Amino acid sequence: MAGKAKKKAPEKKGAAVSVESYKHKIVTFLRQNSKSTMPVAQLETKCRTKKNNRENFVTAFAELRDEGVITVRKGVKAALCSDLGLKVGEVTRLSRTFGFAVTDDGTEYFIPGKCMLGAMPGDRVLIADIASRTGEPEGEVEDILSFGSSALTGRIEKADGELYLVPDIAQRNHMIIVRDGSVPFAEGDKVLAEIVFRGRRHAEHKVKITSVFGSSELAASCAQAILNIHGAPGEFPAEALREAKKISEGGVQEFSLNNREDLRGLPIFTIDSAESKDLDDAVSVSRTDKGYLLGVHIADVSHYVKANSELDKEAMRRGTSIYYADQVIPMLPKELSNGICSLNPDEDRLTLTAFTELDSEGNILGYRFCKSVIRSRVKGVYSEINAILSGTADSSITEKYSSVADELPLMNELADVLIAKKQRRHAPELETTESKLIIGEDGICRDVQPRERGKSERIIEEFMLTANESAAKLAREKQVPFVYRIHETPPEEKTAALCEALTKAGIEYPHFQEFKPAHAAAILDNVRGSDKFEAVNMMVLRSMAKAKYSEEPLGHFGLVLEDYAHFTSPIRRYPDLAIHRIITDILAGYDKEWLNKRYSGFAVKAAETSTNAELRAVAIERECEDCYKAEYMKQHLGESFTAKISGVTEYGFYAELPNTVEGLVHIRTLPEGEYDYTEPVALTEKFSGVSYRLGDTVQVICAAVNVSDGTIDFNLDEEE
Template sequence: MVKIAEQENFDEKILGIVAKGKRNPVGVEELSRKLKVAKGDQDAFEKRLTRLVEAGELYYKRRGFVLPKNEGLTAAEIVRVNSTYGFARPVGADGDLFIPGRGLMGSLPGDMVLLKTYPSRKEGSLGEGEVVSIAKAAACRFTGVVSRNQDFFEVVPDKMLGFPVRLVSGKANRYKEGDKVLCEIVSRGPRHYNHKARVIEVFGSSLKADNCAQSLIRLSDVNVDFPAVVSEAAEHINASGIHPKERENRLDLREEVIFTIDSADSKDLDDAVSVKKTAEGWELGVHIADVSYYVHPQSPLDNEAYERGTSIYYADRVIPMLPKALSNGICSLNEGEDRLAFSCLMKLDPTGTLISYDFQKTLIRSKVKGVYSEINAILAGEASPEIMEKYSAVMESIHLIDELCDLRLQKKRERGSLELVTCESKIILDENRDVKEIVPRGTGRSENIIEELMLLANESAATFALDKHLPFCFRVHEPPSPEKLQNLSELLGAIGQDKRGIQPGVSSLRLDEILQKVRGTKYQMIVNSQMLRTMSKAKYSEKNIGHFGLVLQNYAHFTSPIRRYPDLFIHRVMSAYLAGSGVERLSKRFGKVAGPTANQSSEREVVAMTIERDCEDCYKAEYILHHLGEEMEGVVSSTTNFGIYVMLPNTVEGLVRAQTLGDSFQYDGRMEYKDMLSPRRYRIGDTVTVKVMGADVSAGKIDFEFV
């Protein structure tokens, strides 16, 4: 008999036999006999059956198996539950099914279940379902706040679970009422109120955003600390410095006027620039830390960086992709220190059009650690004598890159690159790590300069890879979907804006025309908000499909290998090519890993962005907690069927719940609430006055009411 592991399409054979039985269960012995399973292979066979059951492909019924579809059942994953209802997403479907509380059978988010489905009772509503079987119970972990319920403790979950869960007593109850905790379900009952959980970790008071941020990071299974072997490897590399032979093998640019521009508190400086104006036009250098020289494939350092995918930034902290011995040490392009770089040396004509590029392994020495705010002051003519003295060695270059940036920005506008207005926040903490202030994170001239120069290097790297037919990891952005374009078109029509051409195939130039037309008007926030929702999510891919938002046929991420794994990956590919590896050899070495690397990096980027956003919400809620009862002016930023979001000038956003408006207000489903008994209405973009009613730091939620 052939062993299970050696049989082709074994799962399909199992499902085929069960399918022939229709609604008559097929037992384990019958399946084993028909499939000629060896006696020594019986355990492996039964494990295979268990996996099929857990995946929802088989249903165990009366001592045998049937196909779920033959029983009228649908495999689905529970995605959210509350005390009275839940939602399940059928396998392979985009939409969710509504599950009434009585039909949940105690299931929890992440559970794979089999459902009986029913048509919706209301036209236009979700279909409904009822859990018949929990095929595979998920390991349910969640964060929440400890609460006392008479003579026992329970935890009120932040998200995912919409009901309190009773806590089992441990050897020592280290938690107290009001603590932020990480829990896991340890006992399930037939109904949600029968479930019990235990506390895994206590973070401290739920009123402190720092504690809540730590719980979010812990729940996401993000590694904050590096394994000892990784830290030791990084320390050794940093202590070893640059090998003398490596200095000799590189293009020596240490005498060139090269400098970095970053925020004042940045320590991981992975890019530097240089510029010259010539009779033929411009010579521009973008010099990137040569991280791939130090981090070798499949090494402990590389494996850890791959798993992390990106650095995570929140408040004043960073969870780096690489240990600080590298990110802040030997790889950081620090002022006055020799550093290995991977340089993109470009030539542009007098109009700023790229003529050629050349990628070189270089040795550089940054002349100055430039700071955005200081260079902005120089360009605005407002710099102090001390700042002017600091930048004296690079002053000419600063004005040259400013001039070149004007040319590049003009080309950007001509091709229709989207200029979306976004509101980023800067969180300022005091010495006790309490939130002192929240302010908008401004973007000045020097930030725009660096962005444009990095875009040019990134585009050149992608073009280089395509020209040389290299296996690669591109940064791609698909055009908007027809459904999202329809929503945008309806909004534009509702506010009296020109919606012509807003249909599949619309150009980025047309969309940018709309943004420019409403800039500075009361409709700017409305249109920007809807435009952001219209855009697809940019991601990484081994296949180049272009970047819709930037209006570039070729694009990749080359300029941040300290904090983004795709950049490190493409550095590796390009370095191998420049070292003499042929395309065929490179395809064998990197071809099979380009796709998985792109997928992993895209997934980790989403995780990082979610953590950063959720942590920021907690800090904002802590800030507003100190302003309860105060009246503040803000702008209606968005509307939903459950209320109106209002954003304050400092970027803090809160919800005015629909029930606080009164029964006479009706929502139009798009952008405004209107009072049917008076002229009053609240529309996206309106300036309003709100009163701070409450803040839940743990959940990152803020409540306002209109004054």
């Protein structure tokens, strides 16, 4: 009868109870139980398990345990994880004496090494809260729900006459190597291993060696291990290479110039580092009655790399080119990246152009995109153009740039206008120093230098930002699927931590209810030029959210822009290639409905895969750089250096040299005493009052180096 609930049909006598039914029963009985735990045997009886149906109960129980819904105490008592306050999370990283795990709700837990239960990165675990020493969430691993990857890298060391694996994570533990199934290895090798037995502590795990990369004392060998463990792409698939070769051999076809604007007569040229081979952006500037017309001409990679081709599938899988030391793992085969797509001088090249009209204050008056063909006048080099702008260029440099001599002052002028505009909208000027590794012919790092950033680098940065903003504006205006570059407002807990750190450091800051870019800019401006700037710059940087790709136009906090995308590097970034494809179809006249149907799912997938690929590339580049820096410092063991304290922890502080090399001064090497930790700014000896604070200058000695895991240990130079 309508409106009357139907009675649930009774289970037929002897009918099997399904796994899902058992899962429901188990949770219900545990929830109704007056105590927090119940013997498993009693729970089984309550569920009225029939002997011939016990298998489904066992399966249901196991699934609930794997899902982190229930747990077993002392091997015999079941309980709901929620009743015990347990949380499900994933181990994200391990250090020598501790680890971190992130729960499913996004909370990061610090886990002391003795509380890890042998868990490895990627493992799904149950976490119980324990008393925190810092106020931040701290926990212990109650149970391992599922194992992550069993692969890990490390070095072979000898102890008590036996060879062991010392992994790059949880480095203090010597893991037993099972000889059966292991490839040949020797003391000092950098290796890839696979865990074949899991213990309750890291030291109880057993491994077999699956690959040997070479000496762990060579950064090049360690880099190969890093690439392997992160799953960096290797050789291109044969079909993708065949496609690339065919495109390259075909050259720039005459018919490809049809329906393209011919810009070969304009003074267009590229500006890159001297070693760059994949030149994907060129620029031009002219003066107008209202201000300026900026042309940013980007390699039309989408003309060659068609949707769903083998090249396209491989490019999306790679997501980005990976640069480390003097090596590159390209997103596209060299026939494209260094060949037909590269905007080499004096060669016809197909491009997608963004023309942006700007007024005298740098405001965007309008923009226009078009398919084009260009012929770059010269391969510009940052250092050479910096010399021209500073008036220090010699005659050979002046002659090289004679065909674009009139454009350089105008470009410099426009860049100043755009920089002033950025300052007016209170974009925080965060400073990051990149490292330049000087690698010898033998592959060994011979020097580390801070990468210089002159005016020409700033010019190109401002021009690319403008083109990127114009591309995002176009997509928003047309209301079509797109891949945006977004940078969200910092999480409230991070801004609260920033304020607390600034207070402890004695640095004034503007009070706010909602953190805005202007507040970050004011904090930096208050200390710019002082000895505290580097420390505060790092504090603000760490408080920021991570930039990522999204199909939603959520804006860019750091740049203070509502519209932003990555448009300018389709040779080395997939999101740029993705939006080139969309813009091309906009220019071809396809309507909004068609574009939505074709690109909605594509934009979501491209954003997600590109973000993940970027995270992988950043991790690889950072870890490889650490190994090469350690290799360089090996040549300077025992030498004294002036450094600045770049980070403070409860176990010591990090000191950074002027060349960007960073090392740890461990608390056990400091003058004897009892030290209080004021997170995250200072270590202070209780009785003498001697303090080591973020931003302080210290004299250090390079005491130890480990190339294999990229770590450097400094000691204070007590003679200074």
